[in-house]
Amino acid sequence: MALTVVGSIAFDAVKTPFGERERMLGGAAVHFSLAASFFTEVRPVGPVGDDFGTEQFELLESRGIRCEDIERVAGGQSFFWRGHYDFDLNVAHTDDTQLGVFGEFEPKLSPAAQAADTLFLANIQPDLQRQVRAQCGGAGFSGLDSMNFWIETAKDSLLAAISEIDCLVVNDAEIRMLTGESNLARAARAVMAMGPRAVVAKRGEYGAALFTGDQGTEGDGGEHSFFALPGFPLEDVRDPTGAGDSFAGGFFGYLDGSGGDLDEANLRRAMGYGTVLASFNVEEFGTERVARLDRGEIDERFEALRRMTQFEGVPAPRD
Amino acid sequence: MALTVVGSIAFDAVKTPFGERERMLGGAAVHFSLAASFFTEVRPVGPVGDDFGTEQFELLESRGIRCEDIERVAGGQSFFWRGHYDFDLNVAHTDDTQLGVFGEFEPKLSPAAQAADTLFLANIQPDLQRQVRAQCGGAGFSGLDSMNFWIETAKDSLLAAISEIDCLVVNDAEIRMLTGESNLARAARAVMAMGPRAVVAKRGEYGAALFTGDQGTEGDGGEHSFFALPGFPLEDVRDPTGAGDSFAGGFFGYLDGSGGDLDEANLRRAMGYGTVLASFNVEEFGTERVARLDRGEIDERFEALRRMTQFEGVPAPRD
Numbered sequence: 001m002a003l004t005v006v007g008s009i010a011f012d013a014v015k016t017p018f019g020e021r022e023r024m025l026g027g028a029a030v031h032f033s034l035a036a037s038f039f040t041e042v043r044p045v046g047p048v049g050d051d052f053g054t055e056q057f058e059l060l061e062s063r064g065i066r067c068e069d070i071e072r073v074a075g076g077q078s079f080f081w082r083g084h085y086d087f088d089l090n091v092a093h094t095d096d097t098q099l100g101v102f103g104e105f106e107p108k109l110s111p112a113a114q115a116a117d118t119l120f121l122a123n124i125q126p127d128l129q130r131q132v133r134a135q136c137g138g139a140g141f142s143g144l145d146s147m148n149f150w151i152e153t154a155k156d157s158l159l160a161a162i163s164e165i166d167c168l169v170v171n172d173a174e175i176r177m178l179t180g181e182s183n184l185a186r187a188a189r190a191v192m193a194m195g196p197r198a199v200v201a202k203r204g205e206y207g208a209a210l211f212t213g214d215q216g217t218e219g220d221g222g223e224h225s226f227f228a229l230p231g232f233p234l235e236d237v238r239d240p241t242g243a244g245d246s247f248a249g250g251f252f253g254y255l256d257g258s259g260g261d262l263d264e265a266n267l268r269r270a271m272g273y274g275t276v277l278a279s280f281n282v283e284e285f286g287t288e289r290v291a292r293l294d295r296g297e298i299d300e301r302f303e304a305l306r307r308m309t310q311f312e313g314v315p316a317p318r319d
Numbered sequence: 320m321a322l323t324v325v326g327s328i329a330f331d332a333v334k335t336p337f338g339e340r341e342r343m344l345g346g347a348a349v350h351f352s353l354a355a356s357f358f359t360e361v362r363p364v365g366p367v368g369d370d371f372g373t374e375q376f377e378l379l380e381s382r383g384i385r386c387e388d389i390e391r392v393a394g395g396q397s398f399f400w401r402g403h404y405d406f407d408l409n410v411a412h413t414d415d416t417q418l419g420v421f422g423e424f425e426p427k428l429s430p431a432a433q434a435a436d437t438l439f440l441a442n443i444q445p446d447l448q449r450q451v452r453a454q455c456g457g458a459g460f461s462g463l464d465s466m467n468f469w470i471e472t473a474k475d476s477l478l479a480a481i482s483e484i485d486c487l488v489v490n491d492a493e494i495r496m497l498t499g500e501s502n503l504a505r506a507a508r509a510v511m512a513m514g515p516r517a518v519v520a521k522r523g524e525y526g527a528a529l530f531t532g533d534q535g536t537e538g539d540g541g542e543h544s545f546f547a548l549p550g551f552p553l554e555d556v557r558d559p560t561g562a563g564d565s566f567a568g569g570f571f572g573y574l575d576g577s578g579g580d581l582d583e584a585n586l587r588r589a590m591g592y593g594t595v596l597a598s599f600n601v602e603e604f605g606t607e608r609v610a611r612l613d614r615g616e617i618d619e620r621f622e623a624l625r626r627m628t629q630f631e632g633v634p635a636p637r638d
């Protein structure tokens with residue numbers, strides 16, 4: 001199985017109450033790829049500038065990430081984001097965004113990227129997401145992230161993009177904004193009526209919720225149609241940048257790596273791996289923690305998460 | 320087993336986007352008692368005025384609630400709260416509060432109330448909570464709720480009250496405010512260092528989290544020390560007033576009714592019953608839904624909640 005992701009490949013400047021970094025590897029496709037790399041072969045698609053050098057490529061390649069579809073634009077600058085967080089780490093404040101080479105991006109996927117079994121369209125302009133989706137028509141499972149900015153400025157394109165994918169993965173506030181429905185269960189159902197068979201609502205420190213298939217009637221939630229996990233409880237959170245992308249990388253990476261099995265139990269395990277990857281991501285700045293992670297640590301935390309969310313005796317691991 | 324609760328016994332006027340009621344039965348001790356009544360014998364303690372009449376007593380007694388410690392003050396007015404909610408049902412806006420007979424309340428528990436096995440101190444002035452705690456010294460398990468107002472105006476009294484109970488049950492923002500610690504896991508640990516063996520963080524629509532015993536070292540969460548449940552997903556939420564008190568009633572009611580077993584598995588089931596009672600409470604205004612609830616509906620929703628939160632096959636019910 002193989003996974004293609006399109007999205008920003010960037011440098012970030014971040015300041016939190018617990019430290020700061022003036023220039024570090026970042027971007028949605030980077031966080032996603034690092035998280036997914038523990039489960040499957042992942043191929044990020046996107047442009048970088050001259051400033052993206054050997055050090056960055058080597059970090060990605062050290063995790064087995066296939067970098068052939070990272071397009072290096074001569075004379076260009078990589079996407080750059082500067083932001084900060086106050087004591088409420090749930091809220092990112094953007095201080096500067098420089099699109100750089102991303103401003104002229106025209107996706108041209110290699111045959112290998114086009115042949116992916118699983119596709120993730122990270123948060124970029126929705127018409128670009130649709131172009132990538134069209135080039136990757138054979139993917140059996142596809143996901144999409146977006147943000148309030150595109151809901152406000154390119155809603156028709158975004159709705160068209162959503163109608164073409166299997167699983168929407170956005171913040172719960174964005175699901176409400178997209179549908180104009182304040183009740184999350186109703187909002188998720190409205191999204192599924194547009195095409196996707198699944199909706200993941202990211203909830204920051206409160207974790208994530210998965211809506212699938214029939215939502216049932218009021219109160220009963222339907223059969224196997226709702227699942228939720230809390231965020232993994234951490235006493236030290238240093239930088240939440242990339243948490244949502246790491247979640248998505250763990251989720252789609254696990255699904256692709258486990259053979260694309262989309263039954264409810266496997267989707268729930270994927271939610272667990274997404275939660276675990278997001279939790280490691282926020283322990284340190286940028287990609288620092290995930291870059292030196294190993295699969296044993298991931299599985300150990302997955303079992304800890306299982307123990308923290310089950311009513312009774314801990315079932316034996318199935319994987 | 321028997322359960323005593325002290326707190327407001329009130330009339331509420333509530334307006335939400337889904338309707339309004341000009342005067343309905345309410346108050347923390349009422350919502351708590353109705354929820355707990357499905358599991359054990361519960362005895363609310365508190366004053367009411369002349370306006371609290373046969374209709375209100377009959378509703379409580381229809382659920383088997385023991386009303387001997389509801390003190391009817393001749394010539395007095397019952398506690399009254401008027402509030403409204405906008406489309407974000409997580410935020411209550413208070414428009415009016417009239418303490419009425421609660422302004423002169425001096426708790427005098429009957430021998431039966433004093434003999435309770437389990438005690439809950441709902442959100443009232445912390446010195447009153449301490450007086451009740453002192454009169455109910457034999458209770459093997461005690462809980463306490465509070466609010467931002469008491470943290471701001473009576474913090475020393477509140478800290479003393481917290482040091483005398485077993486389980487703090489407050490909103491997550493209040494745990495942070497109380498401890499001055501923005502990280503919830505650290506804040507819960509700080510509360511347990513004051514005395515309580517357990518902390519429940521209520522999180523509105525995101526559910527509730529339980530911290531118990533040793534918090535372990537960073538990242539591993541300790542052994543059986545953290546448990547979290549999402550709010551039960553509902554497509555129709557009409558009035559969130561009393562949700563937190565209904566949660567506490569389900570939680571402490573179940574623990575008392577199951578014989579005071581405080582092992583981790585029973586605490587987790589209690590979290591489930593708290594979640595279920597809160598979810599019924601918000602489906603209609605005030606006490607309307609819970610007043611006509613039956614135990615079969617509760618257990619059915621508990622099983623639905625279990626299915627929505629477990630990674631794998633649904634275990635057979637143990638109760």
